[in-house]
Structures are given as C-alpha cells and as structure tokens.
Amino acid sequence: MSTSAAGPGAALTLVITTFNRSRYLRGLLESVTALDPAPERIIVVDNASTDDTQETIADAASRLPVPVVNLRLPVNAGGAGGFAAGVERALAEGASWLWVMDDDVVILPGAVAALAKWTGTYECIHGRRLDDAGRPFFWQHRFRPFLGIHLPVQGNVFRDSPVFATNVGCFEGMLISADLVRRIGLPDARYFINGDDEIYGWLASQLTEVVYVNDFVLQKIRPQKQIDLGIRHLNDSSDLSRFYSMRNRGHTAQYLLAHGRYHRAGFALGTLLTAAKEVLRLLAVEHRISGAASLWRGWRESRRILHDGSWQPMPPLEEHPHHERNQV
Template sequence: MKNNIAVVLVTFNRSDMLKQNLLSLKEQGNLTYFIIDNNSQDNTREVVDAFQASVDSPVHYFNTQANLGGAGGFAFGCEKALEHKDFTHLWLADDDVTFAPDCLENLIPYIDQKTILQPMRYAVDGTNAEASSTVIDLDSIFILNHKRNSVMGTSFENAKEPFGIQHIPFEGPLIPRSIFEKVGIPDKRYFIFSDDLDFSLKSLRNGFDIKCVPLAKMTRLRPAEPNYKPTDWKSYFVYRNFFRIHKEFGNNCFVRKRPYLLALMVSGYCLLTGNIKGLNIIKDAFRDGMSGDFNLDTKYIP
C-alpha cells in the first residue's frame, strides 16, 4: 500500500522557529501539511503564506481562534487530517523542532500499520536529547517517577537499529491511521504535558508498538523546561496531568492512589518554603486531575 503522509504541525507565537521547521520539512519530499495555529499574535500567518507559495504540496492552515495548547492543537489537526481517507500516516510536530534532510527517508523502511516510529532527538549542540523512556513503570509502589530508563545517557544513544520505547513526545512521531482508528485522537483535555504519554499508553495497551529509529534524526531548537516547583501556570498542568496519568493508568490501587501522597508531599514542601501560590496550584491541580471529567481551571490558560 502506498504511504500517504500528512504533517500535523502545531504552532503558537514562535514564527522564527516555525520558519526553520518548515524549511526542514520541505526537504522531506512530497507531503501534505496541516498547520494548526493556536491564535498566534506574531507574524505566523505571513510565515505560513510564504511557505505555501514556495511548495507545490497542499498546505492547509487553520487558526483555532484560541490557545488550545499543544494537546488541543494536535487533537484539532489530527481530526482535520483524518477526514481525508487517503492518508495512511500522520507525522506530528511541534514548531520548535527541525528534521534532518533524510529523516523521513530513514523512517520509511520501518513503516507499517502497527508501529509508531519516533526519530532520535538531538540538542542544537549535537548532544543526544532523546528523553523518551524505554520503560513506563506504573506497577511499582515505592517510586515517584514512572518514566524509567530515558534513552539519553544510556547505551541506546549509540544504537543503529530501531529499538522499543514506551513513550513518544509529540515531536516527530510517525503514527499509522490504524492507531487513531483504535485509540482515538490525542486527548485535548491535557492542554500541555502528558498528552503524548496518554496517547502512548493507550496505543501500547491496544497491542501497538513504539520504536525509536536512531538513523532518523531531528533537533530540538530549545531545551526542555520541566518545572517541578509549583510556581507558575505551567506547574498546574505538570501536576494536574501527572496525577491524571496515575489515576487512569496505574496498574494497581496503590499507584492509582499515589497522587494523594504526592500532593501531600509537595504541599508540605510549599508550606515549609512559604510558597503559598504553589500550595494553591497543587490544590487546584489535584482537584482537577483527579476529577471524574478531568476538569481544567481556565485561569491557568495563558
């Protein structure tokens, strides 16, 4: 079967990085583009228009008229792309990454309808930045971080052949249509953070595979910014979604209830350090992350 690939690219107020991203995608060959703009206030539209004029490929631009977050943008874009029945795969990308000229060429040999393929990520200085985990541990009781054995810093950095991972970022994964048909589109309720982990776990639990392809290379244009100190709006989503993953995917009652202990520990730290703002963030994150409808407190949307 011919592989018809659509790019689903989400962007928000990073037109300079978006320009670099699109130039790298232009090198990948014949693709169809679905560019989802979360209502940017910079010159994103001009960048897209210039790119559209420079390629023969179809370019579909959508302004969502609101900041839907990465999760909402990918949900919106995947839904639009999947309306076109001829696409066999969707290639998801944030605006702050670029792809090596032969990235897609090195993914193609491993394409099928049961495997998500993730390129290997590097930092701008050339060091390995692939933070995907080879193990997601939602069984063990006495751990705080369920993401185990990150690729970077391990022997997997030097791998030549594809190897299994259990977590993708929405930065470059090539995803078969069959997976969307089985597990659905990304859950827009996450807004940012852990939407990719939620999708990964659903895919694995439905019998699909995830592999990292080392010869397919891409670059992160800015460093990851994990923030585990509850100080700002991002912290709300870090903890809210962290709690949700445990509640939804914990393999035993202890793991599913672990958010109670984690919330108590972080709240205690906030009290000891006088971080009253952080205490309120954790309270809101716990309330919404553990809620039946996975509520979102709109005051934290920038």
C-alpha cells in the same frame, strides 16, 4: 507491506502545532523543502497566535512544493488541543501516516526515507533528535503505571539493536499510523500541555509496539537552559508547565483507572517524585523557588479531576474498514 505508488512520502502528513513562535515555525517549514521524498501535505495548527504566524503560514503555502493546510483555532487550546485538532483534520484529509511535531524543531534531510524503512513493521515510531547544539537529545524512557510517570532508561539502548521498545509517546516527532489513531482516539485536549503525549504513547502500547529507532530525523532549535544529571538532562520550564505537570496527574490517574492499572500508593509516590523533580528544576536550573506555588495549585486541581465521577477517556473513533498499511 506495499509502498504507495505515488512514492514513499505520499501517505505522510505532517501535523505541526504552533503558538506565537513564527521564527521557529518558519525554519521548520523551510526544512521541508530539503526533504526527498516529501510528505503528501502539511497541516499547521495555529493556536490563535497574535504574532505574524498567519503570514508565515501563507508565505510557506505559496512556496512549498506540497499543500499546506492552515488550521487556525479560535482560542489557544494548548499543545494537546492543537494536536487533537490537527490529527482530526489529517484523518479528514485522508492521511495514512501522521508525523506530529512542535514548531521549535527542524526536519533533517533524509528523515522521511529513514523512517520509511520501519513503517512496514511498526505503527508508532519515534526517531532520534539532536539538541540545539547538535548533540543527541536524551529520549529513552519507559512509562511505569505503578507510579504513573516515565523513568529514564540508562545506558546505550541501541547497543544491540537499532530499535528500542518503549511504552511512552512524544509529540515532538511521533510517527503514527492513521489506523492506530482510529483505534486509540484523538489526543486528549483536556491535558492542554504536558502529559498528553506520554499517555497517548502508553495507550498505543496497549494495542501495538511503540518504538524508538536509531535514526536521527529532527533537530531542536530552541535553546534551553539545562543541567546534566548523568543519565539525562534537566531543562528549564515555566510556571504554567509546572502547574499542568501536576494538574494533569488527575487525567493520567483516570486513564490508569479505566485500564485497571491504578495503584493508589504507587501513584501518590509518583506524584511526590514529579513535584520533587520540578523543585529540583527550579533550584538547580532556574535558580528560584517562586514557581513552587504552581505545583500546589496543580496538585489541588488534580485531586478534583481524579474524583470527577463523570470523567470518561477519549473514545476510539468510528471504525473504518481496515486497509493494508502503506509505508511512508
């Protein structure tokens, strides 16, 4: 594949979703100044923040060496809605590659070049992350359609190869080609938070290879309480996140149904495992049980979604003439 004449970063658009975390957003935008090559543009989706996020974006736009698009939504559409809006805008701006991320990370110097060597081969790429203490962040999973959940993969997945093939996505660092986005469609804003990237990665895997590569490109800055379970860490969460982790099971079930991969008994077991993990998170990490009520409310809502006969998956976008993929 040929490299863009304007440089390795010229086809790359960063898509950042933020909500009331201007301090983290400021650090992320500042980290862009150290990138060589730099991205073509940055799109910041402000989910109707009430802090000084708008001022932070305006300040970055005046100082950064690349254009910054300030996309402020009228309401908080959640991470899912924010990424849907940001991805749509990136396509409208002519992006060839989209690198999507939350606001509580920073980009490591050399990250764009590190990812560029994979863009001639793959269309959906995840680089490695460090946690806030500088340790490798655990992200090695595969989605199991029978259960409708992703499960951790044990061991060193990079022992024999710098590429780990997976079938699950993460919007905290997914690099995806615009051509693939058009074939899948926009991220599903109905998820609000939780599970939108998981199912998007699985949808991508039905069309092409989804990979996790042995290159550290991001560092998470926001500290989280966590416990070590041996094969992975379990972080703290929120009651809102717990509600959506259960409620969005309904949307995931509908996607599996649409692809002929829904198994009623297996999915019920996956739902039970999801609830059990959240209860463990409450007891072992957050040392409380009061948040369990949100799981029940989420499960009831998931049943309503699952039995909604009008539900339809997000459609592919209008077909565009296929162009040769530029490398990042």
